[in-house]
Each structure stands twice: as C-alpha cells, then as structure tokens.
Amino acid sequence: MKEKVLIIDDSLESIQTLTSILHEDYQVITARDGLSGIRLVNRYNPSLILLDIIMPGMNGFEVLQQLQNENEDFSIPVIFITCLQDEQSEEQGLRMGAVDYIMKPFNERIIKVKVHNHIKRMRYRRNMEDIAMLDGLTGIPNRRSYDVRFQLDWRACKKENTTFSMAIADIDYFKDYNDNYGHMQGDEVLRRIAGLLQSIVTPYGGIVARYGGEEFVFLFRNKESMEAKKIMEEVRAGVEALKIKHHYSKCANYLTISVGGHSIVPSEEISASEFVERVDRRLYQAKGQGKNRVVWEGKQLVNGQIECFLLNDFSVLSSAGSVSAKTGMRKKCMILFLYLIVNRYEKYSKEDLYHCLFQDEEREWNKLTAVFAELKKALEQLEISYARELVVPINGIYHWNNNYMCMVDAEVFTQIINEMEEAADQSQKAALAKHAVELYQTDFMNEITDVTWINELRNRYRIQYRKALHYYLIDRMELKHYHEVIEKCQRDSLVYYNDEELNYYYLLALIKDGKEQEAIEHYEYLLESCDTNRGAVLSERITRLSREMKGLNPKLKEELLNIKDGLTDSGRKSGPLECNEEMFEQIYQIESRNLIRNEKMCYLCMIKIVCQIQDKVTHQMDRLQSTLKGNLRIGDAYTKKSSNKFCLLLPNVNYKYGNIVLERIRTAFIDGLDDPNVSIQYELVPIEPIR
Known part of the structure; x- marks a missing residue:
C-alpha cells in the first residue's frame, strides 16, 4: 500500500505540479485551504504533509499550530511550500516543528528526494513503535501496549457506565528461581506461563500483557468483581497446575503466582492512576499474606494516613x-x-x-x-x-500539618535512589534500581509544564531516574535479559533520545539478541541526528560497538558524511548554478548519462543579446545574468558562452515547459528595458543520451 501524502495549497497549478511529481510513488490527497486540510489530516492520517505558507484565510503557520493544538502528540512530518526567500520565515517554520522547506518554482528531483527521505524516517519511527508494542521474550503485549489498551478501556467503561477490572500477577520467588535454575530456564518459564495466561483470559474477552520482569497485568471490560476474581483464581490455579519445580520457593515446591485486583465503574471520583495504585496495593497484600493467592478489593488506607x-x-x-x-x-x-x-x-x-x-x-x-x-x-x-x-x-503563614502521616511517592523514589547509590552490594544496587525504574513510570507532575520551580524539580527527578536506569540496564545486560533492555530503551528513547548510556545498551542488546538490522537502523539514525545537530558526535564506545555490525562500515560512512559537508554549497539557498565553460561541459556529460536511467528530458538552450550598439552589450549581459538568476530553478545551470550569449541546461523538462521558461526569462528581461534597439533571441534543443 502506498504511503499517503497530503498537499495543502490554494494554488491549483502547484497542486497539479506536485501531484504529477508524486502520484506514481504515493497516494496523493489534496486540499485547497487550511480548514479542509485539517479535516483531511484527521480523516486519512497521512505519512507526510506538504503545506503552503501563503494561503487566504488560514496560512500555513496557523494550520500547523492548530494541528499541534488539537493533538499534543502530533508527529506527522510537515514540509512547508513557499516562495518566500527570507530566513526569518524559514526559522519560524522550523521552530514550529516543520521538518523541511520546498521552494517555488519546484525542482522535481529535490522534491522527490526530500519526500522520500522524510517518509523513510517516518516509516522507521512507525516500525519502532510497532516493535515496541510486543514483548520480545514472550510474544504477548508489552507494557506500552497495556498503557494504550488501559486508556481505551478505562474511557470506554467510563462513558458506558460499565465495570472495569484489572489485576496484576507476580511470580513468587522468581529471583530465587533464576539464581538457581539459570536465566535461560527462567526465560523459558516466562514464555510458558505467558502462553498459559493468554489462553485462559482471551476466551473471557480479557487481555494479558507483560508488566515488567516477572509481573503480568490483566484487563477486563464488563466483568463484575466476583466474575473477574473467579477468572484470576483460574489463572492462579492454572499456573500452579503446571507443577514447574521450584525447590527454592518458600511457599511451595513449584512455581506459583500472587494476584491483586480491583473492579470499579470509572467515574470522576477516582483517577485512572489512583485505580492502578489500588490494584498494586492488592498485589502487595497478596504477597504479604503468604503468596500464591488472589486478593481483590478491600480497604486501601488506614485512618490518619494520606498518600x-x-x-x-x-x-x-x-x-x-x-x-x-x-x-x-x-x-x-x-x-x-x-x-x-x-x-x-x-x-x-x-x-x-x-x-x-x-x-x-x-x-x-x-x-x-x-x-x-x-x-x-x-x-x-x-x-x-x-x-x-x-x-x-503557623506564625501567620500556612503550612502542611505534620501531625498527620503523609506518604509521597516522589520522596520514596528519592529514598530508593539514595539507598541505591550507597549500596555496596551489586545485587542490592540492581534490585533498588529496578524498583526505582518501575516506580517512575511517567514524569514528575506531568500536568504542569509552565512553572519554573516545578520544572526544576522535574529535571532533578529525571536526573535521579537516569541514574537508576543506567544501573538497571547494566544489570539486565549482565543477566542477558536483552529483551527487557530493548523494550525499556524503546520506551525511554523518545524522552532521553540523547542519553549516551541508553543508546549504547540499546545497540548492544539488539546485537546480542540477534537483531542486527534493527541495530544498524538505530545506529544510522544516531548518525543522521549528529549530522542534523552540527557539533554533536557519537561517543567512542558507540562507534567502536558499531564495528561489530556486519554490513555496516561506520568509519567509511562518517568519512562520507564529512565529505558531504565539504561539498555542500552552504552559501547558496536557491537559484541556478552559475559555472564556467569547463564545469558546464562536465554537468552536460552527467545529465546526458542520467537520461538513460531516469528517462527524463534535458534541454540545452542558448540566449543571445541582439544590440546594434556594442558598448551597450556588456550592461545588457549583466541585466540578463540577473534575470537568469531570478527565473531559473535550483538544479538548472548556465554559463557565459561569449560576449553576448549564455548557454543554459534545463533538466527534467519537456519542450513545452522549456519554452515557457525561456519566454518567462525574455519577458522579465524586456519588462525592465527602455531601449528599443535591444532585444533577445533564444533556442533550445534536447540533449541526446550517451549510451
């Protein structure tokens, strides 16, 4: 299926030109105004938007702003179309989130390359998101998939005023199992249990996802408390019936699970996060009561305590x-x-x-x-x-009354971080890091982003989280739990995309897990990011790690990128290429060879000044040169052939369009002419392909 490209432009001519360029490779959708374009974005969810800046009613900047306001997760790449040459407009668009600019008049090759590159990046990002929805070890939905499904089911039950049930199951003494039977056997057990759980809950319309480590989460719609608890009893008994030997368990001679759950009709009285916290507390209650049991609902807090x-x-x-x-x-x-x-x-x-x-x-x-x-x-x-x-x-100033117990999750998180940093035992340090990573699921006070002192606190907690994340990744790598590292890095790379530790262990885990192609794609993504953000460089150990990837020569690619930077004509933003006769001849040779490949036409043109008074020719040639600069495209080339002639190369045009270009140049030149004795003549011939 072709990727969708949406063109929003009030000019019918521009839409027709862009459609003719792109329709063979993409499904092209068009809109003639901003409001229609916004409706089509919501309807078709295109892979790329080509958006004109200057439009009546709502301009391109306003269209992009409204799309971002309507969806805070708006991520469709937008390329602005414009004839504006000022850097201020370009900077404004890029600051708003546009990924690129296309200048009018259009250059077919440039448009194709830019659209191809940005859609390629979009595909890579989508692929990353798809991969991130399944657990690499067990094959069942992962934590991210659960997050999406939870929100959908919670909102649906709230709207329909129906019951929503959730449970969390934890394999009892699983660390002891891994330590004594080995992690390969532990991974096999996780796969086996995951398959069993899925086979039990799916017929009831529920879903099971891997919540993290040895924990699984279950979601049910329209299941009352007693029915949901009965299903989870069946799950617990099913795991017990597997009779997987575990002589190091303190509650049985085989593997068992503890389950905590809760059922509720969602309303404004309790938030989704509060509900999950209550489920989590039921799980801790089940584990505290001796494990291998299901605990459902019950009182959450004692009087006098606040969380x-x-x-x-x-x-x-x-x-x-x-x-x-x-x-x-x-x-x-x-x-x-x-x-x-x-x-x-x-x-x-x-x-x-x-x-x-x-x-x-x-x-x-x-x-x-x-x-x-x-x-x-x-x-x-x-x-x-x-x-x-x-x-x-207190003394005329309001304070919190410390006579009442108050548990704050952010303070518990900081305490765990401090204990982790002070821990001398590596296994204890790893356990604390895992606890901290599981506790810090989103962000500190993520509802408020415009208050300076809260943002400073958020940054402090982010720094603490990254410390725990680094220990966690090291520990998971040592345990060869590569799938957990991959899943965690995929989730966190959207926020901590420039974290060197995260990117290193993500690449290493992909390589160790046999996912070399994904490792190559991520490494190339990092290289592109460095190329985009001039001055940024990859660390030596990431570069060294890349040498383990077959089919990738990072040194060669880095050298090539440096050569590319040196070849880039950074001083030229638009207009044709002015060259001497030798360079013109070389471009001619290249274009004549390209004709065999792309089956496009290229025309060689000559424009001649006709003037009876020789002294005026030099001045008129200067005027003609300025006219050429203003009316030829990026990709066109010209050279001065004699005292009164210019030669032009017009790639990717047919005879009709070539004449239109030359007539446009003649008209622009004559419009500013006040001497009836001066005129210009032109002719064009097709270039023959070299075979």
Missing part, C-alpha cells in the same frame, strides 16, 4: 476519598498543595508562597487567601474528619 502521587497523574488519596485534577482540583490548588508538601519540613515566607503561585505579579494578598480557601475545600473530598486541619497557619 500523595506526584510521579504520575497528580492525586491525593485517603482511606475514604481522593483529590485530583479529575475530581475538579484546579491548577493553582495543585501548585499550592505541591509547594506545601515538598516544603513541609522547611521554613518559608508569605512572599515565597505568593511567588510560587503568581511569580512576579503585583502583590494582591487576597488572591493567595482565595486559593488557600479553595484548597481547604478541595481537601474535604478526602472525606476525613480532619480535612480542614491538614493545612494550618
């Missing part, structure tokens, strides 16, 4: 209720609550509180008072008797 979740969707939980953006908590309230929590053991002033909310705005203390009143009201949704006592004035 704050900042590393995913923001939420605050008590034993009876919850508060989050989903329950109507406004942004200012979240910011103030976050400030009180992260600074609950620190001293701060009233000025600090005001600045955290309103930055450098003029002081209006009643605004601060209003947000505090709103926060206290929001906390009442926790449905605990002491809700209004959680925030109290």
Whole structure:
C-alpha cells in the first residue's frame, strides 16, 4: 500500500505540479485551504504533509499550530511550500516543528528526494513503535501496549457506565528461581506461563500483557468483581497446575503466582492512576499474606494516613476519598498543595508562597487567601474528619500539618535512589534500581509544564531516574535479559533520545539478541541526528560497538558524511548554478548519462543579446545574468558562452515547459528595458543520451 501524502495549497497549478511529481510513488490527497486540510489530516492520517505558507484565510503557520493544538502528540512530518526567500520565515517554520522547506518554482528531483527521505524516517519511527508494542521474550503485549489498551478501556467503561477490572500477577520467588535454575530456564518459564495466561483470559474477552520482569497485568471490560476474581483464581490455579519445580520457593515446591485486583465503574471520583495504585496495593497484600493467592478489593488506607502521587497523574488519596485534577482540583490548588508538601519540613515566607503561585505579579494578598480557601475545600473530598486541619497557619503563614502521616511517592523514589547509590552490594544496587525504574513510570507532575520551580524539580527527578536506569540496564545486560533492555530503551528513547548510556545498551542488546538490522537502523539514525545537530558526535564506545555490525562500515560512512559537508554549497539557498565553460561541459556529460536511467528530458538552450550598439552589450549581459538568476530553478545551470550569449541546461523538462521558461526569462528581461534597439533571441534543443 502506498504511503499517503497530503498537499495543502490554494494554488491549483502547484497542486497539479506536485501531484504529477508524486502520484506514481504515493497516494496523493489534496486540499485547497487550511480548514479542509485539517479535516483531511484527521480523516486519512497521512505519512507526510506538504503545506503552503501563503494561503487566504488560514496560512500555513496557523494550520500547523492548530494541528499541534488539537493533538499534543502530533508527529506527522510537515514540509512547508513557499516562495518566500527570507530566513526569518524559514526559522519560524522550523521552530514550529516543520521538518523541511520546498521552494517555488519546484525542482522535481529535490522534491522527490526530500519526500522520500522524510517518509523513510517516518516509516522507521512507525516500525519502532510497532516493535515496541510486543514483548520480545514472550510474544504477548508489552507494557506500552497495556498503557494504550488501559486508556481505551478505562474511557470506554467510563462513558458506558460499565465495570472495569484489572489485576496484576507476580511470580513468587522468581529471583530465587533464576539464581538457581539459570536465566535461560527462567526465560523459558516466562514464555510458558505467558502462553498459559493468554489462553485462559482471551476466551473471557480479557487481555494479558507483560508488566515488567516477572509481573503480568490483566484487563477486563464488563466483568463484575466476583466474575473477574473467579477468572484470576483460574489463572492462579492454572499456573500452579503446571507443577514447574521450584525447590527454592518458600511457599511451595513449584512455581506459583500472587494476584491483586480491583473492579470499579470509572467515574470522576477516582483517577485512572489512583485505580492502578489500588490494584498494586492488592498485589502487595497478596504477597504479604503468604503468596500464591488472589486478593481483590478491600480497604486501601488506614485512618490518619494520606498518600500523595506526584510521579504520575497528580492525586491525593485517603482511606475514604481522593483529590485530583479529575475530581475538579484546579491548577493553582495543585501548585499550592505541591509547594506545601515538598516544603513541609522547611521554613518559608508569605512572599515565597505568593511567588510560587503568581511569580512576579503585583502583590494582591487576597488572591493567595482565595486559593488557600479553595484548597481547604478541595481537601474535604478526602472525606476525613480532619480535612480542614491538614493545612494550618503557623506564625501567620500556612503550612502542611505534620501531625498527620503523609506518604509521597516522589520522596520514596528519592529514598530508593539514595539507598541505591550507597549500596555496596551489586545485587542490592540492581534490585533498588529496578524498583526505582518501575516506580517512575511517567514524569514528575506531568500536568504542569509552565512553572519554573516545578520544572526544576522535574529535571532533578529525571536526573535521579537516569541514574537508576543506567544501573538497571547494566544489570539486565549482565543477566542477558536483552529483551527487557530493548523494550525499556524503546520506551525511554523518545524522552532521553540523547542519553549516551541508553543508546549504547540499546545497540548492544539488539546485537546480542540477534537483531542486527534493527541495530544498524538505530545506529544510522544516531548518525543522521549528529549530522542534523552540527557539533554533536557519537561517543567512542558507540562507534567502536558499531564495528561489530556486519554490513555496516561506520568509519567509511562518517568519512562520507564529512565529505558531504565539504561539498555542500552552504552559501547558496536557491537559484541556478552559475559555472564556467569547463564545469558546464562536465554537468552536460552527467545529465546526458542520467537520461538513460531516469528517462527524463534535458534541454540545452542558448540566449543571445541582439544590440546594434556594442558598448551597450556588456550592461545588457549583466541585466540578463540577473534575470537568469531570478527565473531559473535550483538544479538548472548556465554559463557565459561569449560576449553576448549564455548557454543554459534545463533538466527534467519537456519542450513545452522549456519554452515557457525561456519566454518567462525574455519577458522579465524586456519588462525592465527602455531601449528599443535591444532585444533577445533564444533556442533550445534536447540533449541526446550517451549510451
């Protein structure tokens, strides 16, 4: 199936020209205005958009902005079409996210190359995304696939007011199994169990995905609590019935699983992340009660305890209720609550509180008072008797009341990182790194991206996460769990794309796992990124690692890229190539040979100044040269043949279009002429291919 290319341009002539160039290789869709183009993007999801800048109603910049506003994950490559020559417009488009520019008048070869290259990159990215949806070891859906399905099912059940059930299963004492029976045997067990789980839940309309390591996650729609729990009992019993020997288990002589689950009708009263946390707690409850069992629902928190979740969707939980953006908590309230929590053991002033909310705005203390009143009201949704006592004035300044227990996931994460860095035992360090990586699933306060002090905190947590990620990747590589490294790197490379450790272990895991072609593609992607971001270079160990890839000669490619940089005419942005007669003859020879390959026409032309007064010829030749520069295309070439003649090469044109070009040059030259004694003549002949 051909890739779709959408052309948005108000000029029918431009659309027809571009369509004629691209229709053989791509499915071309067209729109004559911005609003129609946006509708077609949503309908067809094209692989590439060619977008004109200057259009009536909505210009190209506005079209791209609206596409980005409608979809925060908008990733379709956009190439702007323009006749604008100023660098400011080009910079504006690139800053907005456009991948390239195509200048008018069109050059067929340049258009084909640019469209081909950007669609090739798009295909690579899509392929990476497809690969990332299945677990490399077990063949069942992976964590990323689960993330997508969870959101779809959660929203559907919420809309339909039906029950949504989820469970997490963990293989008991699996680390002991790996340590004593070997990781190859452990991998075989994971594959065997995964196949069993899928065979049990699929007939019930459920899905199972590998959640990470030895954990599996299950999703069911329209299954009430008792039915979902019954299915998971069947799953637990099925694993037990396999009778896979495990003499090092402390709960049985064979492999078993512990399961935690929960069923709910989704509503505004609880967020998706809060629901998952409750499922996770049920799993820990099952493991704490002796393992090899299913625990469903039950009370989550004891009275007097509050949990704050900042590393995913923001939420605050008590034993009876919850508060989050989903329950109507406004942004200012979240910011103030976050400030009180992260600074609950620190001293701060009233000025600090005001600045955290309103930055450098003029002081209006009643605004601060209003947000505090709103926060206290929001906390009442926790449905605990002491809700209004959680925030109290101390010396006239509001603080969090430390008399009440408050667990903050971001602080637990930092504590794990600190223990990991201090751990002397490598196995303990690896276990802590794994725990940290599993805890940090998205990002710190990802709902708020425009507050400086929150962004600084987010960057701090990202640095901590990368430390844990590096230890985790090293440990997984030593255990030869290459599929886990590949899956984790695919997931995180979208955010930490320039992380040298991540890219190194991703390439190494692909090579070790026998996926050399994927390794070559990723290495070439890294090379292209360095070429795009001038000054960036690949590390020596990544370059050294690339030598292990058969069919890839990185030194040669790097040398070639350097040669390419040297050959690139960086000073010329548009217009034809002006050359001397010797160079013109060489270009002629190249074009005549190319005719055999591409079956296109190329014309040799001559333009002559006709003037009776010889003294005026030099001035008129200068005028004609300027006219040529302004009216020929990139890819055309010309040379001065004599005192009153220029020779031109027009590649990829037919006789009719060649005459149009020459007539355009003649008209432009005559329009500025005030001397009736001066005129020009022209002629063109096709170049014969050299066979």
